[in-house]
Amino acid sequence: MTNEQVVALSEEYLLPTYGRLPIAAVRGEGPYLYDADGNRYLDFIGGIAVTSQGHCHPKVVAAIKKQAEELIHCSNLFQIPGQALLAQKLCLASSMEKAFFCNSGAEANEAAIKLARKWGKQNKNGSYEIIVAEDSFHGRTMGALSATAQSKYQKDFQPLVPGFKAVPYGDLEALKEAISPETVAVMLEPLQGEGGVHPAPWGYLEAVERLALEENILLILDEVQTGIGRTGKMFACQHYGIRPDLLTLAKALGSGVPIGAMLASKKVAATFQPGDHASTYGGNPLVTAAALAAFEVIEDGLVERCARVGAYFKKQLHALQKRWSIIEDVRGLGLLLGVELSVPAAPIVAAARERGLLILTAGERVLRFVPPLIIEEREVDTALEILEEAFEACK
Numbered sequence: 001m002t003n004e005q006v007v008a009l010s011e012e013y014l015l016p017t018y019g020r021l022p023i024a025a026v027r028g029e030g031p032y033l034y035d036a037d038g039n040r041y042l043d044f045i046g047g048i049a050v051t052s053q054g055h056c057h058p059k060v061v062a063a064i065k066k067q068a069e070e071l072i073h074c075s076n077l078f079q080i081p082g083q084a085l086l087a088q089k090l091c092l093a094s095s096m097e098k099a100f101f102c103n104s105g106a107e108a109n110e111a112a113i114k115l116a117r118k119w120g121k122q123n124k125n126g127s128y129e130i131i132v133a134e135d136s137f138h139g140r141t142m143g144a145l146s147a148t149a150q151s152k153y154q155k156d157f158q159p160l161v162p163g164f165k166a167v168p169y170g171d172l173e174a175l176k177e178a179i180s181p182e183t184v185a186v187m188l189e190p191l192q193g194e195g196g197v198h199p200a201p202w203g204y205l206e207a208v209e210r211l212a213l214e215e216n217i218l219l220i221l222d223e224v225q226t227g228i229g230r231t232g233k234m235f236a237c238q239h240y241g242i243r244p245d246l247l248t249l250a251k252a253l254g255s256g257v258p259i260g261a262m263l264a265s266k267k268v269a270a271t272f273q274p275g276d277h278a279s280t281y282g283g284n285p286l287v288t289a290a291a292l293a294a295f296e297v298i299e300d301g302l303v304e305r306c307a308r309v310g311a312y313f314k315k316q317l318h319a320l321q322k323r324w325s326i327i328e329d330v331r332g333l334g335l336l337l338g339v340e341l342s343v344p345a346a347p348i349v350a351a352a353r354e355r356g357l358l359i360l361t362a363g364e365r366v367l368r369f370v371p372p373l374i375i376e377e378r379e380v381d382t383a384l385e386i387l388e389e390a391f392e393a394c395k
């Protein structure tokens with residue numbers, strides 16, 4: 001099928017929940033994506049911060065093939081060796097105690113919301129309220145959506161799940177004021193991705209961790225986008241030397257197979273008991289085999305590479321800012337970078353795409369770059385050349 005044929009079929013049969021590009025993605029290799037018409041793109045979208053290992057990393061592909069021939073699924077009624085091994089790896093890397101596996105970021109956050117509520121019932125007189133940040137993004141299921149304090153996502157779906165209160169991101173005083181006897185947890189992204197690529201201000205997360213301890217409330221960190229090496233540390237919280245009570249993961253965890261995880265600290269690890277939460281597919285043999293391989297690829301030097309190439313990319317973006325007054329700000333950590341513009345981002349994204357570079361937006365005026373962590377400086381240089389051509393074209 002050609003791009004055009006796929007577009008026609010999709011338009012006829014798919015619910016229009018996505019504003020899809022007219023590109024039928026049919027093959028991926030490392031940092032490149034190929035479409036049905038044979039065009040090649042330098043992919044700095046990476047499945048929206050998912051294919052950190054590069055498309056179809058040979059080790060991930062081999063693990064999927066091997067596991068598919070042995071056992072694809074069995075349910076969590078059974079012991080699953082790969083799931084236990086992955087849990088061990090994630091807990092050791094994060095200094096967390098136990099893991100629960102599901103299929104997506106939203107589901108990982110649902111698990112965290114439920115666990116926090118049960119913990120509140122057992123330990124804090126039934127307190128249930130979760131304080132979240134304005135402009136957060138935690139997913140589209142009803143619980144996760146209720147935690148996502150952006151009216152553009154919430155407005156058509158009221159009534160939402162009760163028990164969420166939003167405060168400005170990075171504002172410690174507002175958070176202190178919002179805490180009440182009903183508060184059971186505070187839930188934050190260490191760097192707001194969808195909300196515009198906003199890293200937490202220095203000192204904020206450390207102070208939130210201290211506050212949570214003082215107030216006996218849980219700290220939930222959503223590392224769905226920032227986790228698994230994306231920011232130049234295995235987990236973004238490690239930049240700040242903090243450890244949450246609950247940490248949620250998805251995206252790069254499976255390099256493209258649907259897997260999410262919630263990691264729990266010692267303090268809360270005994271909260272969920274059999275029957276409290278479940279997912280038929282969660283952590284099945286196929287996805288955990290893929291995720292184990294994907295994790296090993298990241299462990300094998302990609303976190304350090306991300307920090308190095310990310311620093312180079314940011315430096316070059318600052319250099320670009322000197323030449324282009326439309327760039328108002330450059331921010332981010334590792335290879336999760338944002339460029340705030342004084343003009344709409346969408347035409348520039350389209351012009352870059354026409355020239356073979358795929359990038360994202362984060363809101364109206366922010367360009368978002370989430371390339372695979374396997375890139376080197378030369379791919380950054382190519383991307384920046386194309387970006388500058390796109391700026392020229394949109395002048």
Ligand SMILES: Cc1ncc(COP(=O)(O)O)c(C=O)c1O
Nearest residue numbers: 104105106137138139224225250
């Ligand atoms: C920080 C964060 N949390 C949660 C989600 C939702 O993940 P999923 O789309 O896998 O449900 C996303 C997705 O972009 C995210 O960036």
